[in-house]
Amino acid sequence: xxxxxxxxQVKHKKNRLEAFxxxxxxxxxxxxxxxxxxxxxxxxxxxxxxLRGIGHEWPVYLAYFISFMTIGAVWIExxxxxxxxxxxxxxxxxxxxxxxLFAAFLPFPTRMMSEWKGVTExxxxxxxxxxxxxxxxxxxxxxxxxxxxxxxxxxxxxADERKEEARVKYQLMPSxxxxxxxxxxxxxxxxxxxxxxxIIAIWLAIPLRDVRRLFGRSA
Amino acid sequence: xxxxxxxxQVKHKKNRLEAFxxxxxxxxxxxxxxxxxxxxxxxxxxxxxxLRGIGHEWPVYLAYFISFMTIGAVWIExxxxxxxxxxxxxxxxxxxxxxxLFAAFLPFPTRMMSEWKGVTExxxxxxxxxxxxxxxxxxxxxxxxxxxxxxxxxxxxxADERKEEARVKYQLMPSxxxxxxxxxxxxxxxxxxxxxxxIIAIWLAIPLRDVRRLFGRSA
Amino acid sequence: xxxxxxxxQVKHKKNRLEAFxxxxxxxxxxxxxxxxxxxxxxxxxxxxxxLRGIGHEWPVYLAYFISFMTIGAVWIExxxxxxxxxxxxxxxxxxxxxxxLFAAFLPFPTRMMSEWKGVTExxxxxxxxxxxxxxxxxxxxxxxxxxxxxxxxxxxxxADERKEEARVKYQLMPSxxxxxxxxxxxxxxxxxxxxxxxIIAIWLAIPLRDVRRLFGRSA
Amino acid sequence: xxxxxxxxQVKHKKNRLEAFxxxxxxxxxxxxxxxxxxxxxxxxxxxxxxLRGIGHEWPVYLAYFISFMTIGAVWIExxxxxxxxxxxxxxxxxxxxxxxLFAAFLPFPTRMMSEWKGVTExxxxxxxxxxxxxxxxxxxxxxxxxxxxxxxxxxxxxADERKEEARVKYQLMPSxxxxxxxxxxxxxxxxxxxxxxxIIAIWLAIPLRDVRRLFGRSA
Numbered sequence: 001x002x003x004x005x006x007x008x009q010v011k012h013k014k015n016r017l018e019a020f021x022x023x024x025x026x027x028x029x030x031x032x033x034x035x036x037x038x039x040x041x042x043x044x045x046x047x048x049x050x051l052r053g054i055g056h057e058w059p060v061y062l063a064y065f066i067s068f069m070t071i072g073a074v075w076i077e078x079x080x081x082x083x084x085x086x087x088x089x090x091x092x093x094x095x096x097x098x099x100x101l102f103a104a105f106l107p108f109p110t111r112m113m114s115e116w117k118g119v120t121e122x123x124x125x126x127x128x129x130x131x132x133x134x135x136x137x138x139x140x141x142x143x144x145x146x147x148x149x150x151x152x153x154x155x156x157x158x159a160d161e162r163k164e165e166a167r168v169k170y171q172l173m174p175s176x177x178x179x180x181x182x183x184x185x186x187x188x189x190x191x192x193x194x195x196x197x198x199i200i201a202i203w204l205a206i207p208l209r210d211v212r213r214l215f216g217r218s219a
Numbered sequence: 220x221x222x223x224x225x226x227x228q229v230k231h232k233k234n235r236l237e238a239f240x241x242x243x244x245x246x247x248x249x250x251x252x253x254x255x256x257x258x259x260x261x262x263x264x265x266x267x268x269x270l271r272g273i274g275h276e277w278p279v280y281l282a283y284f285i286s287f288m289t290i291g292a293v294w295i296e297x298x299x300x301x302x303x304x305x306x307x308x309x310x311x312x313x314x315x316x317x318x319x320l321f322a323a324f325l326p327f328p329t330r331m332m333s334e335w336k337g338v339t340e341x342x343x344x345x346x347x348x349x350x351x352x353x354x355x356x357x358x359x360x361x362x363x364x365x366x367x368x369x370x371x372x373x374x375x376x377x378a379d380e381r382k383e384e385a386r387v388k389y390q391l392m393p394s395x396x397x398x399x400x401x402x403x404x405x406x407x408x409x410x411x412x413x414x415x416x417x418i419i420a421i422w423l424a425i426p427l428r429d430v431r432r433l434f435g436r437s438a
Numbered sequence: 439x440x441x442x443x444x445x446x447q448v449k450h451k452k453n454r455l456e457a458f459x460x461x462x463x464x465x466x467x468x469x470x471x472x473x474x475x476x477x478x479x480x481x482x483x484x485x486x487x488x489l490r491g492i493g494h495e496w497p498v499y500l501a502y503f504i505s506f507m508t509i510g511a512v513w514i515e516x517x518x519x520x521x522x523x524x525x526x527x528x529x530x531x532x533x534x535x536x537x538x539l540f541a542a543f544l545p546f547p548t549r550m551m552s553e554w555k556g557v558t559e560x561x562x563x564x565x566x567x568x569x570x571x572x573x574x575x576x577x578x579x580x581x582x583x584x585x586x587x588x589x590x591x592x593x594x595x596x597a598d599e600r601k602e603e604a605r606v607k608y609q610l611m612p613s614x615x616x617x618x619x620x621x622x623x624x625x626x627x628x629x630x631x632x633x634x635x636x637i638i639a640i641w642l643a644i645p646l647r648d649v650r651r652l653f654g655r656s657a
Numbered sequence: 658x659x660x661x662x663x664x665x666q667v668k669h670k671k672n673r674l675e676a677f678x679x680x681x682x683x684x685x686x687x688x689x690x691x692x693x694x695x696x697x698x699x700x701x702x703x704x705x706x707x708l709r710g711i712g713h714e715w716p717v718y719l720a721y722f723i724s725f726m727t728i729g730a731v732w733i734e735x736x737x738x739x740x741x742x743x744x745x746x747x748x749x750x751x752x753x754x755x756x757x758l759f760a761a762f763l764p765f766p767t768r769m770m771s772e773w774k775g776v777t778e779x780x781x782x783x784x785x786x787x788x789x790x791x792x793x794x795x796x797x798x799x800x801x802x803x804x805x806x807x808x809x810x811x812x813x814x815x816a817d818e819r820k821e822e823a824r825v826k827y828q829l830m831p832s833x834x835x836x837x838x839x840x841x842x843x844x845x846x847x848x849x850x851x852x853x854x855x856i857i858a859i860w861l862a863i864p865l866r867d868v869r870r871l872f873g874r875s876a
Contacts, residue, residue: 244461248462260553260554260557260560269559269564270563424535426531
């Protein structure tokens with residue numbers, strides 16, 4: 001509460017940024033479920049098969065799963081990054097707001113992708129649009145890390161953690177390139193684009209830091 | 220903030236996992252209400268009885284109540300588990316994310332069960348589907364506890380609490396089996412399946428630890 | 439973290455109960471806005487008056503305002519109560535869950551009341567139903583306070599605050615009776631019932647503790 | 658926990674007000690996305706152009722962006738204000754509740770503005786209505802700051818921060834006047850009104866404190 005004031009910088013405490021970000025991530029990830037429509041009773045009755053009714057919805061479940069895992073992974077990285085910081089500045093808060101803008105927006109392209117599934121031309125556009133939003137989330141995360149490093153927002157005593165943080169970019173950076181590839185390929189063959197999004201989501205969710213430690217590369 | 224770093228493990232602080240989980244549980248539990256439709260005015264007018272209009276919706280209220288109590292009970296157990304931990308690791312965060320995936324998904328089978336009520340074949344599928352999601356939540360909770368025990372994430376000074384935690388599994392484990400039974404029975408007689416879900420929700424919500432203490436088995 | 443364990447009672451920390459409750463209250467209060475429908479463009483076009491279109495929605499705005507203020511007031515009392523506690527027990531967590539059940543459910547009768555407005559018989563039922571949910575929230579709040587007092591959950595050093603808390607019941611208790619009156623009257627004359635709900639919401643929102651101090655009755 | 662009690666004032670801790678406010682702001686900002694409708698598949702099919710389908714929705718995206726940035730900026734200011742406080746009183750909690758009332762209400766006029774776009778007379782009303790809600794948010798923020806200053810809620814050790822806070826009003830005050838101008842102009846030329854809302858949102862989001870420091874006017 002009585003933190004020293006450096007003359008050239010306004011320091012902000014992290015707790016409310018964390019609380020607000022956790023809120024937005026948690027809501028965005030939970031709102032996704034509202035996009036999944038229950039097959040109408042009439043539909044079930046005419047086809048006489050409820051299981052097929054559920055099965056027919058698989059692109060919706062897939063889109064739900066990809067969006068959920070991607071937001072989840074971005075939240076984990078966000079949490080690791082902010083955890084390693086000593087304090088934040090006003091620019092960090094604004095960059096963070098832009099990250100949240102894309103996270104909160106994700107339910108829209110998710111819905112679009114599952115609604116336009118099967119409509120050739122529309123599907124292409126949806127897959128690219130969806131990829132751009134995913135890409136923007138990861139991009140903003142990288143920018144937040146860059147800004148924190150440039151402005152010296154990291155804590156002094158967590159130098160190791162900080163380097164660790166830098167190494168994390170090896171996980172984020174390739175996914176950035178993979179998103180561009182997926183969006184480009186997805187414009188021509190939507191199914192492959194979506195498959196790559198799925199792979200990236202799983203890749204981002206791997207606890208790479210723990211895995212590296214397991215194989216003896218401890219800091 | 221200046222916590223000691225063990226070489227072979229990345230420690231994470233619990234506070235953001237708690238905040239994010241609380242957020243998802245709170246939102247999932249509150250979104251359930253959106254699934255309850257107000258009977259249309261025309262319907263009320265033609266039947267001339269608003270009370271019957273509300274009463275007719277009882278399966279929806281029941282599904283709402285079961286889902287609310289189950290998420291509530293899972294949240295209470297989750298909160299007791301994480302409370303007893305000293306720190307968490309990356310795997311715990313990912314397992315937790317899968318638990319949240321099912322909690323956030325619950326409004327969907329809840330809606331399905333109340334919309335397909337009365338449509339013989341569809342109802343069966345909905346009751347089984349709903350049971351599987353409930354079962355997965357409890358399963359993930361047990362896996363989280365197992366992982367925490369195996370990796371020594373519990374605090375040293377709360378050894379008693381930890382054993383207490385182990386004992387809690389006596390509450391979770393039977394419900395796991397009960398879910399399997401309920402889903403199987405529910406496929407043939409949906410009403411009985413739903414009744415068992417209701418009983419499990421109430422069973423999970425019993426403050427068993429406090430009850431045990433009351434009867435003199437203090438630690 | 440290393441709190442002493444009494445033999446006959448399981449103590450729980452308050453922070454996650456606070457976080458979860460804040461989440462549910464915040465979501466319930468914010469979801470209310472989804473119940474307000476924008477008048478259709480065709481409607482506006484035919485009547486040629488958008489202002490009247492908005493004005494025509496006044497019962498919806500009123501229901502929104504009453505629900506918002508009531509949840510807000512309940513949150514303030516909840517926050518004051520839990521703030522005065524030293525710790526909580528398992529029963530408190532379950533009672534709290536029931537309070538949250540009604541708070542999370544409130545958007546439903548709110549929608550019902552604004553949709554059934556003007557349909558004589560249905561309106562009566564909606565007004566009574568709405569009042570019962572409001573009453574249950576306040577009742578659960580009183581039960582929580584009672585339980586805390588009986589089980590000695592209040593902090594030792596905040597004896598004054600605790601008495602203060604008891605005095606708060608003078609604010610909650612009359613509103614309980616007023617809800618019963620409002621629901622009864624509302625069954626015959628809905629408009630008066632709703633007016634009383636509005637008055638109770640405003641009454642509950644008065645910072646009575648501060649007002650009492652102003653007039654010199656300091657503790 | 659054992660904070661000293663002044664006789665003439667009830668002190669409240671800030672943490673739950675922060676948590677509740679963060680929750681409401683986070684939910685309001687995330688619910689906005691539900692207002693954006695995905696263009697129907699039939700529409701896309703008939704026009705044969707999905708990109709145009711998305712592009713046609715630009716007023717919706719613009720309204721989403723303005724609302725998101727305005728709530729975001731209000732949250733940042735709210736967070737800076739409460740951060741500088743030592744404690745809060747009952748009146749502060751109620752004023753804060755009114756601020757949250759308008760923040761939680763914002764998704765409604767946002768939806769109205771994007772749905773009534775292009776319908777001459779209705780559009781005018783929507784633009785003015787939307788502006789009034791934005792204005793009320795900023796007004797409540799200023800009132801909160803005023804109340805805190807008058808009642809001496811600021812911490813003693815953060816006198817500089819406090820003055821800083823006062824200076825912030827130079828950012829809020831002009832936006833208040835700009836909202837009145839925008840609403841008035843917007844009644845006659847909606848497009849210009851909306852453009853001014855956009856400019857205010859960007860203006861509010863500028864990290865003015867950091868910018869001032871950059872140019873050497875450190876405290």
